[in-house]
Structures are given as C-alpha cells and as structure tokens.
Amino acid sequence: MAFLEKNTPPGGKVVTDEGVQRIELSxxxxxxxxxxxxxxxxxxxxxKEKLTCIDAGGIDNIDTSGAWLVHRLRGSLEFGGRxxxxxxxxxxxxxxxxxxxxxxxxxxxxxxxxxxxxGFLENTGRQMEGIWLDALAMLxxxxxxxxxxxxxxxxxxxxRGISVAVQFDxxxxxxxxxxxxxxxxxxxxxSQQGGFYLRxxxxxxxxxxxxxxxxxxxxxxxxxxxxxxxxxxxxxxxxIGAMRMREEIDALHVIGLSVTEVLVxxxxxxxxLALPVLTFVSDLxxxxxxxxxxxxxxxxxxxxxxxxxxxxxTMETLMVGLVKAPFMALxxxxxACVEGLKVAGSSDSLGxxxxxxxxxxxxLVIVVDGLFAIFFASIGI
Numbered sequence: 001m002a003f004l005e006k007n008t009p010p011g012g013k014v015v016t017d018e019g020v021q022r023i024e025l026s027x028x029x030x031x032x033x034x035x036x037x038x039x040x041x042x043x044x045x046x047x048k049e050k051l052t053c054i055d056a057g058g059i060d061n062i063d064t065s066g067a068w069l070v071h072r073l074r075g076s077l078e079f080g081g082r083x084x085x086x087x088x089x090x091x092x093x094x095x096x097x098x099x100x101x102x103x104x105x106x107x108x109x110x111x112x113x114x115x116x117x118x119g120f121l122e123n124t125g126r127q128m129e130g131i132w133l134d135a136l137a138m139l140x141x142x143x144x145x146x147x148x149x150x151x152x153x154x155x156x157x158x159x160r161g162i163s164v165a166v167q168f169d170x171x172x173x174x175x176x177x178x179x180x181x182x183x184x185x186x187x188x189x190x191s192q193q194g195g196f197y198l199r200x201x202x203x204x205x206x207x208x209x210x211x212x213x214x215x216x217x218x219x220x221x222x223x224x225x226x227x228x229x230x231x232x233x234x235x236x237x238x239x240i241g242a243m244r245m246r247e248e249i250d251a252l253h254v255i256g257l258s259v260t261e262v263l264v265x266x267x268x269x270x271x272x273l274a275l276p277v278l279t280f281v282s283d284l285x286x287x288x289x290x291x292x293x294x295x296x297x298x299x300x301x302x303x304x305x306x307x308x309x310x311x312x313x314t315m316e317t318l319m320v321g322l323v324k325a326p327f328m329a330l331x332x333x334x335x336a337c338v339e340g341l342k343v344a345g346s347s348d349s350l351g352x353x354x355x356x357x358x359x360x361x362x363x364l365v366i367v368v369d370g371l372f373a374i375f376f377a378s379i380g381i
Contacts, residue, residue: 010026012026014044019051021052022055023053025059025070028059029061029067029069029070030065031063033066034066051082051083052085053084053085055087055088056070056086056093067096068100144260152265165270167270168274170232171274175231179224179227179281180282180284182223183220183286184286185289187211187285187286187289187290188289190286191294194207195293195294195297199298204299204300205300207290207298208294208305211286212290212312212317215287217317218321221321221328225324226362229365230358232332233358233361236337237336237353240340241349241353245344245345245346268329268333272326272329272330278325279322287309320372320376323372324369324372331361335357336361339357
C-alpha cells in the first residue's frame, strides 16, 4: 500500500506549435497507474497536423505496460495518416521501445474446449435457432411473394416480362448443354450397372424397366434440381448479394420499389418455368444414354428398347417427375434469394452465403423429393 502512495499520477497534454503536434507525457506510466494513463490518452484531443511528436522526457517511471500504451498511441496516430516520432528517451527506454517494435504478438485463437454436454446443448440450441430464423425468412419472402403475385394478377402490367425472359434464358437455355450431358452419363451408368447384375439372372431386358421408371420418377428431376441449385441458385445469391453490398437494395427501398417485385419474382418465376423444361430434357438425355448402353453392352436393339419402354412406363410415370419440378424450383429460388438478402458488406460474407445457398437448396431438394415419394406411394401412384 505504501508503494502505491509513492506513484506519481500520469499526465498528458497536446501542444501545437508551428505545424507540429506535441504530446507531452509526464508522471508514472506503470502497471499501477495503467487505468489512469489509458483514461488520459482517451481524453486527449488530437489536431489534424501530419507531424506529431510524443515527448516522453517528462515521464518519471515507465515499465512494459506503460510503454505498450505509448506504442499503441503511436500506432493509432500513424494509422490515421500522421508521421509520429518519440523523443525524450534515454538509452534504456530506447531499447525498451525497440523491443516493442520488433515484437509481434501471435494472433489470438479461441481455446479448444473439451467435449461437454453443456457445450453440445448450447451448439444444438444455436443451430436450431438459426434454422428457425431461416424458416421465418423464407416464410417472409414467400408471403411477400404471394402479395406481389396477387397484385400482378389484377395489374398484369406490373409483371416485368423482360426480366423474366432474361432470367429464363440464363436458367434454362444456358443450362441445357450441361444438364443433357450429365443426364446422358447418368442414364448410361444406370443401364450399365443394372445390366451387369441383371445379366446374372438372365433378366437383361428388365434393365429397360429399371432405367425408365428410375429416370422418369426420380433421377431426372432430382439431378436437374441439384444442378440448377448449384448453377442458377448460386448465381441468384451472388447477384442479389452483390447488389446488397453496393447498397442497391437500399436504393430500391428509398425510391419506393418493392425488392420482391423487382428482384425476387422474376427469378423465381423464371426458375419455376425452367425446371420442368430442363427435367424433360434430362429425361430424354438419360433415356438416350440408357438405350445406347443397352444396345452396345446388352445387345438390346433400339426397337426392342423402345417397345419394352412403352410397356414399362405410362404417362403417370412421366408426370410424377414433372410435378415435382416447380416445387423444387420454388425451394431453390426462395433459399437463393433469402441468402442473397442476408449478405453483409464484405466479400467473405458473399462467399459464405453463396455456399450456404447451394448446401441448403440441395438438402431441401432431397427432403422435398422424399416427401413427394411418400405422398405418391400413399395415393398409389
């Protein structure tokens, strides 16, 4: 206690003379007076002079903690565009500040905690909260989308047909080559693998049934939806996110335009029109690949393949796949727009939300496909 009473209170003032800003420090700058010294630095009002001199000649006692304060003050001033010098240092204090200049503390990383039931429950709760907030955001966009559609029904001129056509061109016509190629390969693989095992039982011809039903009911639509989520969904998120970063979304609000009407509706409507078309293209490409492999690998000629396919499938088989497409497009579009509107003002945020858009869309597409499978099985289709 006696040692604390001997401490000289720290002091500091700013003096400006002939274009030079001088910061005069005095008293003790040590661990015992650290809080008072930091309060003094916070209260100082610095001028806009480019040349600044920190005069440490009036300091009675200084240790490493006090030197860190002075060093931090110098760094903050230099960061603001000033040229800073420290004067009034003897040899010992010069060596102390030289050590501080050469020392770069390691970046702080959070300590890895061991597994605990409380930490597990906390993480689970945070994830569930995030899922709930995402669901609310999707419902909000869906509700505003319904209001805009109702407005467009009574006022058709408000529908931005050119925007819908542009988005349809990007989402559908531009995606036909890659969708057709991937579907062709998947259909070929299904027939090759199915034929390899069915040949052991002398049931080569049933590979047509397998490929036809599997492609038309499941593979065609789900493969197309996943590719659209990765291609168009990520593009929607990146476009809206970039507009968010450039404050174009705020500008739309300021001039009285609805973001849902201008940005969300054209994209979702184009996607809901594009996905059934792409699904049909995917079905044709998959069946073509399946027929080609059946002809080359299983010696099933095209005429026999088509005849067996006609017996194996019906119009209901095709419609089961096509009915799913608009709902999956709606899911992909909603998630893409929600994640785009959540982008903050950094490129890191844009990349993170674009990735999350693709991951969430693919996950929900598979979930929706499973729900449709249960529904169609329950009604006997």
